[in-house]
Amino acid sequence: MSHYDLIIIGSGPAGRAAAIQAGKLKRRVLVIDRKDRFGGVSVHTGTIPSKTLRETVLNLSGWRERSFYGRSYRVKDDIGAHDLKARLHKTLDYEVDVLEHQFNRNHVDTLNGAARFTGPHEIEVATEAGEKTILTADRFLIATGTKTYRPETVPFNGSSVVDSDEFLDLAQIPRSLIVVGAGVIGVEYATMFSALDVRVTLIEPRETFLDFIDRAIIQDFTHQILENGVDLRLGSAIDRIETTPGHVEVSLANGRHVRAEMLLFAAGRMGATDGLNLSAAGLKSDHRGRLSVDRKTYQTDIPHIYAAGDVIGHPSLASTSLQQGRVAACHALDTPTLPESPWFPYGIYSVPEISTCGMSEEEMQERGIPYEVGVARFRETSRGHIMGLEHGMLKMLFSLKTRRVLGVQIVGEGATELIHIAQAVLNLKGTVDYFVQNTFNYPTLAEAYKIAGLDAFNRMPIPEEYKVRRDPPAAPAALPGDTSADSSR
Numbered sequence: 142m143s144h145y146d147l148i149i150i151g152s153g154p155a156g157r158a159a160a161i162q163a164g165k166l167k168r169r170v171l172v173i174d175r176k177d178r179f180g181g182v183s184v185h186t187g188t189i190p191s192k193t194l195r196e197t198v199l200n201l202s203g204w205r206e207r208s209f210y211g212r213s214y215r216v217k218d219d220i221g222a223h224d225l226k227a228r229l230h231k232t233l234d235y236e237v238d239v240l241e242h243q244f245n246r247n248h249v250d251t252l253n254g255a256a257r258f259t260g261p262h263e264i265e266v267a268t269e270a271g272e273k274t275i276l277t278a279d280r281f282l283i284a285t286g287t288k289t290y291r292p293e294t295v296p297f298n299g300s301s302v303v304d305s306d307e308f309l310d311l312a313q314i315p316r317s318l319i320v321v322g323a324g325v326i327g328v329e330y331a332t333m334f335s336a337l338d339v340r341v342t343l344i345e346p347r348e349t350f351l352d353f354i355d356r357a358i359i360q361d362f363t364h365q366i367l368e369n370g371v372d373l374r375l376g377s378a379i380d381r382i383e384t385t386p387g388h389v390e391v392s393l394a395n396g397r398h399v400r401a402e403m404l405l406f407a408a409g410r411m412g413a414t415d416g417l418n419l420s421a422a423g424l425k426s427d428h429r430g431r432l433s434v435d436r437k438t439y440q441t442d443i444p445h446i447y448a449a450g451d452v453i454g455h456p457s458l459a460s461t462s463l464q465q466g467r468v469a470a471c472h473a474l475d476t477p478t479l480p481e482s483p484w485f486p487y488g489i490y491s492v493p494e495i496s497t498c499g500m501s502e503e504e505m506q507e508r509g510i511p512y513e514v515g516v517a518r519f520r521e522t523s524r525g526h527i528m529g530l531e532h533g534m535l536k537m538l539f540s541l542k543t544r545r546v547l548g549v550q551i552v553g554e555g556a557t558e559l560i561h562i563a564q565a566v567l568n569l570k571g572t573v574d575y576f577v578q579n580t581f582n583y584p585t586l587a588e589a590y591k592i593a594g595l596d597a598f599n600r601m602p603i604p605e606e607y608k609v610r611r612d613p614p615a616a617p618a619a620l621p622g623d624t625s626a627d628s629s630r
């Protein structure tokens with residue numbers, strides 16, 4: 142029986158970051174994953190595949206060039222599922238290779254198999270071949286992530302009715318697609334396939350969607366996706382989903398019907414804790430399989446057992462999971478580390494992209510913070526013209542009291558990269574003046590920050606000390622013996 146300083150269950154971003162951190166601290170660490178390839182949902186069915194697919198779609202469809210060459214322009218005419226998959230497999234193989242190299246270099250032990258607790262300090266790992274191993278550790282990290290939510294009322298068949306894991310195994314690109322659930326995953330896939338000229342219907346039972354994003358940004362986004370051809374059905378509860386040869390039919394509670402060749406069900410995910418036998422460790426998950434932790438240390442109610450990543454719920458991002466995993470490992474291995482910054486960015490890789498950091502205008506209003514808004518449209522920037530961007534906007538929110546930037550919201554090309562300027566200024570407690578005082582590369586989309594900053598600055602009261610600074614400079618005092626002033630008269 143082997144004993145470790147830290148055993149990590151799950152090799153997604155949280156497990157990966159924790160393992161590498163533990164390896165760097167020269168501790169005995171083991172990562173277990175029930176999948177035969179490491180990397181988790183992030184590498185195999187979530188973040189990396191969906192973003193690779195997006196890049197492939199935008200490149201092959203010539204999406205970014207269409208404002209110059211017309212809506213029918215395509216770089217490749219007969220884009221098939223094999224085109225999408227070729228790049229996908231290459232990227233995933235590379236990601237796994239990098240990950241395995243990182244584990245090797247940092248002396249992280251790995252094991253394939255499904256782990257379950259047999260006691261607070263003991264787990265059993267069952268391999269696919271049926272072998273069982275018992276292992277013990279001083280500390281554990283549960284980083285088992287999530288699995289797709291598959292309600293019994295949905296007739297999943299792996300081909301015409303699929304969840305977001307199965308969707309990547311497309312045999313062919315459907316001519317029409319229904320996406321159920323306008324959350325991040327649903328919106329990303331719906332808009333990606335619409336960019337491929339697939340007829341997409343996006344169904345959401347609620348009247349609104351992506352509620353954590355500023356409403357002005359969602360209005361702009363909605364306008365763009367409708368213009369791109371997505372049939373968005375909000376407030377459309379589903380009554381029935383039926384399959385017939387070659388078609389899927391959705392009957393909506395409002396009496397309408399939608400037919401398509403394929404249906405992607407993307408309405409939620411559940412914490413992957415059901416196989417862990419949590420009770421043996423003294424733990425319990427909530428009704429959605431999630432674990433609760435102290436959000437500073439990532440300790441569960443059982444102090445030597447930590448949990449990080451999607452299994453602890455919001456915000457359920459690969460980016461935040463990486464951060465949480467590293468912090469959890471440091472705490473578990475008694476190593477001081479910095480506290481996490483309060484503001485992290487959200488990236489939604491839809492077409493167009495959305496990215497935000499800090500508060501939305503609605504949140505500022507709810508909190509009763511007096512504010513000013515600065516807005517820039519990408520078409521106002523020279524870079525936007527060069528790129529042929531007709532849409533895209535950046536919105537910044539500033540406190541009227543402190544002048545600090547408290548929220549930035551972007552929709553449009555490059556949003557997920559651009560947001561990091563805002564994130565830095567926000568976390569470093571910068572103000573509107575940063576954007577006014579500093580020079581931005583020209584031409585860039587980042588210039589939108591300058592425009593939005595000036596937009597707000599020009600409407601904000603000018604502080605007293607700024608007025609003093611704008612007085613004409615005093616005449617320089619004459620140096621002893623200097624008569625030049627006299628001679629100039």
Ligand SMILES: Cc1cc2nc3c(=O)[nH]c(=O)nc-3n(C[C@H](O)[C@H](O)[C@H](O)COP(=O)(O)OP(=O)(O)OC[C@H]3O[C@@H](n4cnc5c(N)ncnc54)[C@H](O)[C@@H]3O)c2cc1C
Nearest residue numbers: 151153154155175181182183187256286450451458459460
């Ligand atoms: C379609 C899609 C797109 C996404 N896009 C983005 C994005 O653009 N940006 C972003 O930041 N995030 C994105 N995410 C979210 C991101 O993938 C997750 O936040 C991230 O993968 C969570 O990481 P994790 O470490 O919690 O575990 P996961 O990546 O979920 O991995 C958990 C691992 O644990 C293993 N496991 C589970 N139970 C056991 C067990 N009992 N024994 C052994 N192993 C076990 C699983 O096999 C799995 O490999 C996306 C997700 C999806 C589904």
